[in-house]
Amino acid sequence: MTITQIAVFVRVAETLNFTRAAEELHMTQPAVSHVIAAIESELETRLLRRDRKRGVALTQVGEKVLPQFRAILQRIDKIHQEVAADNGIEVGRVSVGAFPSASAYFLPSLIREIRENYPNLHFDLHEGTADEIREGVHERKYDVGLVLLPAPGLDTVKLAESRMLLLLPDGHPLRVKQTITIRELDGEDLILCRGGHEVTVLNEFEHEGVDARITFTTHNVSTMVAMVEQGLGVGIVSEMALSVHPHLLEIREIVPPIIREIGAAVSSMEEASPAVRLFLETASNRFVEEKETIGQGK
Template identity: 55%
Template sequence: MTITQILIFVRVAETLNFTQAAQELHMTQPAVSHAIASIENELDVKLLLRDRKKGVLLTDIGQRVVREFRSILQSMNRVEQQVAAEKGLDIGTITVGAFPSASAYFLPPVIQQIQQQYPNLVFDLHEGSTNDVKEWVHSRRIDAGIILLPDPLVETLPLYSDQMVLLLPNQHPLQQQEQITIRHLHGQDMILCKGGHEVAILDAFEREKSELHIRFTTHNVSTLVQMVRQGLGIGIVSDLALSMFPHELTVTPVYPIIHRQIGIAAPSIEQASLATKLFIRTAQELFVPELALHTK
């Protein structure tokens, strides 16, 4: 089989749609189907199933093979970048994933700095939930991801220590408190924005022997802001996520401080491509000093 065939299979496995894969690869659908059939014939195993109701599905062996094929493509990308570096060229593609608030906060300055020196590098950006990004790193769908730590299944480096803050409705009695503790929140109507930090919040309330009364749960910070504005409860959300949504409400820390650690992850930093190592190094240069600042 050829690298092109492997690339075609990976794209079909990711889109689960022959037509879409063909369009993205600028190929005809029969050519894509032929490439998949050639791989399956060579391996003598069924990698994809075509179901009239569910569409295209990966078989169990297909799911395992696509991980190995992604690893092969990443290895080829490393070879191409090594050769380009030897020739004095700066080419390559960096596939990066992040959850929304991390994507907005971390990626623009990192990309901007890299582009100043290496304008020909291409960034392929993927945005999803915190769990999505972790799965993409595990399955090698992306070269690197910005995730919530810890994750023992991949290599990680810390970037930022984010903290949970409270968003208070107007005229709320707790606005009179000079310092709000977790015990002040015992039994209060709370609005929680899911984003991977729920365990840290639950643990903090348990340590303080306070009841966390979650009145509402959202998946969107803007929804949380609107609900607090309507007086439906006290919002508890990460400072980083909240900073992306301008508002006029009162924001205050809660004590003891509840942290969540954000880091950069890759299947193997040592085996990463030159472009991926550049991305990781640039992110550290820009944000690790900020990590120390936020943990004082």
């Protein structure tokens, strides 16, 4: 089994489409099919199920070996990067996963700084929910992920904290208060913006003995802001997500505060490639030194 064959299998397993994988790999579809057949013959097992109606799917064995094949490719890439670094050339490609608000807040300035100093490093950016990114790092789908902490089973570097804030529509009676307790939100129509904070928010409401009346749930901050502007409820959103979405709404802090930690995670710090280590080091230097909570710092 060759490294090229392993790379072909990973691409097919991730796309679950032989034609698309062949196009992305600049191969013919029969060539891709031949590679998969050769791997399955060597391992004496089926890794993929092919069905004309249902398409392509991983078998149970295929699901088990996929993370291991990804790990092999990551280690090969690490070897190439270390050899290049020994010659004074930083090269490599880093696959980064992040949930949307973390992606918008951290990645643009972070990647710009790295590319200015190391133009031969390239980044593949992927977005998903906080849970999807965490699982993607576990499965080695991403070299590094921006995740909510804690992230059991992963090696992490804390980058920042983000509070949950309230957005109030015009004329709302709670606008006269500088801070708002969770108990004062009892009976209020609430609009919650998804981002991985939902469980923490609901747990804090339960701890205060308040039944969170979640009237609407949105998947992006812009939609939530528009709904609050229309007077449909009080918005609950992370400070980090709000910091990259301009608006004119009144903001209030929640008492007691609801805070989540955000960090960069890898499957193994020991196995991280030079490019991934550079990403983590730059992220740590850029954000960890800003001790204050997001929105109050630099």
